[in-house]
Amino acid sequence: MTRTERSPLLIFGATGYTGRALVELACARGWPTHAHIRPASSRAQSAGARFESLGAALESVPWEADAIRDCVARLRPQVVFGLLGTTQKRAQAEGPGNDYAAVDVGMTQMAIDALAQLATETGRATGRATGSAPRFVYLSSLGAREGARGAYLRARVQVEAYLRAKAEASGIEFAIARPSFITGPDRDESRPGERITSVIADAGLGALAALGIRGPRDRYASMRGHELARALLEIGTRNEARDQVFEADALRALAATSEASFEA
Ligand SMILES: NC(=O)c1ccc[n+]([C@@H]2O[C@H](COP(=O)([O-])OP(=O)(O)OC[C@H]3O[C@@H](n4cnc5c(N)ncnc54)[C@H](OP(=O)(O)O)[C@@H]3O)[C@@H](O)[C@H]2O)c1
Structure with missing residues (x-):
């Protein structure tokens, strides 16, 4: 995969702080950008209108396995970004089915499954040899390591392990980002x-x-959202980022070397 290719990017968590910055950046740089928005999102209208004005396609698909799989199969993205997650405060406000287990882990795994299935069914996994297999970029967190404490970090450790296993089994590529605070x-x-x-x-x-x-x-x-977005686009599209984990210092360095043409 090279940065001169213009294959579709699909962003889950597009309505979040990091996701919005990534949609803006990807559109500004000319990538065919698909922004996933859950139909129940309180930001559906505001973010949707903004994304459309930037040239992104809106994928208003519910978080149901079949619907997500069909969406990924239809778009055949080269890179899928998993940038979603809740907070304890939001999970409490939104009620059952919206906690770390359901959102951060369950929905992200659903998106990983959809990409893995696409790769298997279309034989694109064989592209690993040539660097053309689709890639899942997971936004994890500083401190996501085996033995980490707390539900938040444990959720990230769980998803990282799941992604590695799915990549191994299906042939998709992965890249993992572990930033510090994003604010x-x-x-x-x-x-x-x-x-x-x-x-x-x-x-x-x-x-x-x-x-x-x-x-x-x-x-x-x-890191600010736009700085992290620059790093995420790099690790999504650079050959050498395949199957790598990027800690905060590496992300910061990548963001700095990324084209300086885009500013928040
Ligand atoms: N914030 C930090 O300091 C930090 C630091 C390190 C790592 N991270 C990781 O980065 C991720 C993204 O961070 P961020 O600050 O950009 O996130 P954010 O602004 O809180 O956005 C969260 C995203 O997750 C979606 N989401 C939340 N609850 C959901 C639910 N119940 N069902 C479906 N989707 C839901 C949101 O969709 P709606 O707009 O529809 O609600 C939004 O797209 C975090 O989840 C975390 O894993 C964050």
């Missing part, structure tokens, strides 16, 4: 705790960097 003043949803923590941490990490100690900042400082 910025342009986030539409209020998350004061996350924002305050990241502003304080970023200040300390910036001070260390000013003293020449840059490692901790590169690894732990927050």
